[in-house]
Amino acid sequence: MQVGTPGRGHADESAPTAASIISLLAAEHVNSRRDIARELGLAPSTVSLRVQELIDSGLVVEDGSGTSTGGRRPRMLRINRSAGHVLVADLGGRHARLARMDLxxxxxxxxxxxLDVAAGPEAALETLAASLAQLNDGAADLGGLRxxxxxxxxxxxxxxxxxxSPSRMPGWHHFPIRDWMANRFAVPCAVENDANAMALAEHRAHHQQLPHARHSILAKAGAAIGCGLIVDGRIYRGGSGAAGDITHVRVSAADHRACSCGNVGCLETIASGSALVRALREDGLDVNSTAEVVEATRNADPIAxxxxxxxxxxxxxxxxxVVNFVNPDAVFLGGLLSVVEPFVAAVRSQLYEGCHPLITRDLHIGQSRTGPDAxxxxxxxxxxDQIFAPA
Structure with a gap:
C-alpha cells in the first residue's frame, strides 16, 4: 500500500465510507459533512449516517459551527485526539528518537x-520495544494504542x-521488522525509510506556506546522506522502493574513496557527517561527531x-x-548539516548553477521546519494513514 495522503474522488455509495471520512478528516482536507459529501461524491444522507456512527464511536467529535452559504451553519468535525494514540521511533546508527503521538x-x-543497530535486529528491537512500552504506559489520556x-x-x-541490503545495519537484511513489532504490540505496524519519512513530514509541514506545492524533494544531510521524493503529495518509491537514494551516486570529487556499499567514489564518502569527521580528524581537528563538525563550523573554524x-x-x-528531472515545487534540506549556513548556501548556489532557469524560477529551497522530529x-x-486508509 502506498503511504501518503489518501486519494480523493468519487466512491460507490455501497462501499464502506467510514474509513474514507476518517482519512479525509485526518489529512485535514475537510471539516464538515458538506465538504465530505463533495469530496467523496456521496449523498448527504449517506454521509450524515456514517459521520454519526463515527461520533457514536468516539473517533470524531463536533466542534463549533462553520460559515453558512445559505441555510443552516454547518457543524465542524474533527478527529478526537484522545480516542487513541500511536507509538513511533526514528532509528539512527547508535540512537533512536521515540514519541507517543495523538491521532x-x-x-x-x-x-x-x-540504540546500536549493529547489535542485530532482535537485540535492537527488544531494547526499542521496551522503551516504547514505557511510553505507552503513560498514555492514559490518549486512549488505546492503535x-x-x-x-x-x-x-x-x-x-x-x-x-x-542495508549497508549500515548488519544482520537486518529481510528480517521481518513489521511483523515482529506488530506481534509484540498486537496492533498494525508501518516501517519506512527515514529520508522518506522526513520528506513526508516536511511536505506537510509547509502546506500553509506553500499551499500549491504538489511535488518536493527532501535531502537529508546528517551522519549519512539520504533523499526522499514526494510526488502529488505521496512518497514516490519507484519499482523496488529505492527511489531517491542518492547516497551512492558516484561523484568526481570523491575520487577513489572506499564506501560502505563496496564501491568507490560515492557521494557519502565526502558529503556526509561521518565523512567530514574522518576528513577533519585527518586535518588535525579534534572532532568525533557530526554535531562537533557543526559546532566547529559555527565557530568559524576555517578548515571545518x-x-x-x-x-x-x-x-x-x-x-x-534530480531536480531538473523531477521539476519539484520545493527542495527541503534536513539533517544536522542543514543548520549550517555555509552548507545550505553551497547547495542552493549549486542548484541555481546546475538547473535550468525554468526549473529554479519558482523553486523553493529551504531548511527543514520539523527539525529533529521530522x-x-x-x-x-x-x-x-495506514490505520485510517479507505478500504
Missing part, C-alpha cells in the same frame, strides 16, 4: 535512547515490512568551514540532475 500526528511525549511506526536508516521494502562548504557543493551537484512526524503520519 492528529502531534507528539505528546518524546524521548531519545541509545499502531506503531518505525523510520529506519536503510532501504526499506514497505510492502513486506523489512529492510533490503571549507570542508562543510565543499560537502554542500557536492550534494548540490548531485541533486541538480522522522517521527513522518512515520507517525504513515502509520495513521
Amino acid at each position: 492528529l500526528g502531534e507528539p505528546r511525549e518524546a524521548a531519545d535512547i541509545t 499502531g506503531v511506526g518505525l523510520a529506519l536508516p536503510g532501504p526499506v521494502d514497505v510492502w513486506h515490512g523489512r529492510v533490503d 568551514t571549507t570542508r562543510v562548504r565543499n560537502a554542500g557543493r557536492s550534494l548540490g551537484e548531485t541533486l541538480s540532475p 522522522g517521527i512526524r513522518g512515520v507517525g503520519r504513515a502509520i495513521l
Whole structure:
C-alpha cells in the first residue's frame, strides 16, 4: 500500500465510507459533512449516517459551527485526539528518537535512547520495544494504542515490512521488522525509510506556506546522506522502493574513496557527517561527531568551514540532475548539516548553477521546519494513514 495522503474522488455509495471520512478528516482536507459529501461524491444522507456512527464511536467529535452559504451553519468535525494514540521511533546508527503521538500526528511525549543497530535486529528491537512500552504506559489520556511506526536508516521494502541490503545495519537484511513489532504490540505496524519519512513530514509541514506545492524533494544531510521524493503529495518509491537514494551516486570529487556499499567514489564518502569527521580528524581537528563538525563550523573554524562548504557543493551537484528531472515545487534540506549556513548556501548556489532557469524560477529551497522530529512526524503520519486508509 502506498503511504501518503489518501486519494480523493468519487466512491460507490455501497462501499464502506467510514474509513474514507476518517482519512479525509485526518489529512485535514475537510471539516464538515458538506465538504465530505463533495469530496467523496456521496449523498448527504449517506454521509450524515456514517459521520454519526463515527461520533457514536468516539473517533470524531463536533466542534463549533462553520460559515453558512445559505441555510443552516454547518457543524465542524474533527478527529478526537484522545480516542487513541500511536507509538513511533526514528532509528539512527547508535540512537533512536521515540514519541507517543495523538491521532492528529502531534507528539505528546518524546524521548531519545541509545540504540546500536549493529547489535542485530532482535537485540535492537527488544531494547526499542521496551522503551516504547514505557511510553505507552503513560498514555492514559490518549486512549488505546492503535499502531506503531518505525523510520529506519536503510532501504526499506514497505510492502513486506523489512529492510533490503542495508549497508549500515548488519544482520537486518529481510528480517521481518513489521511483523515482529506488530506481534509484540498486537496492533498494525508501518516501517519506512527515514529520508522518506522526513520528506513526508516536511511536505506537510509547509502546506500553509506553500499551499500549491504538489511535488518536493527532501535531502537529508546528517551522519549519512539520504533523499526522499514526494510526488502529488505521496512518497514516490519507484519499482523496488529505492527511489531517491542518492547516497551512492558516484561523484568526481570523491575520487577513489572506499564506501560502505563496496564501491568507490560515492557521494557519502565526502558529503556526509561521518565523512567530514574522518576528513577533519585527518586535518588535525579534534572532532568525533557530526554535531562537533557543526559546532566547529559555527565557530568559524576555517578548515571545518571549507570542508562543510565543499560537502554542500557536492550534494548540490548531485541533486541538480534530480531536480531538473523531477521539476519539484520545493527542495527541503534536513539533517544536522542543514543548520549550517555555509552548507545550505553551497547547495542552493549549486542548484541555481546546475538547473535550468525554468526549473529554479519558482523553486523553493529551504531548511527543514520539523527539525529533529521530522522522522517521527513522518512515520507517525504513515502509520495513521495506514490505520485510517479507505478500504
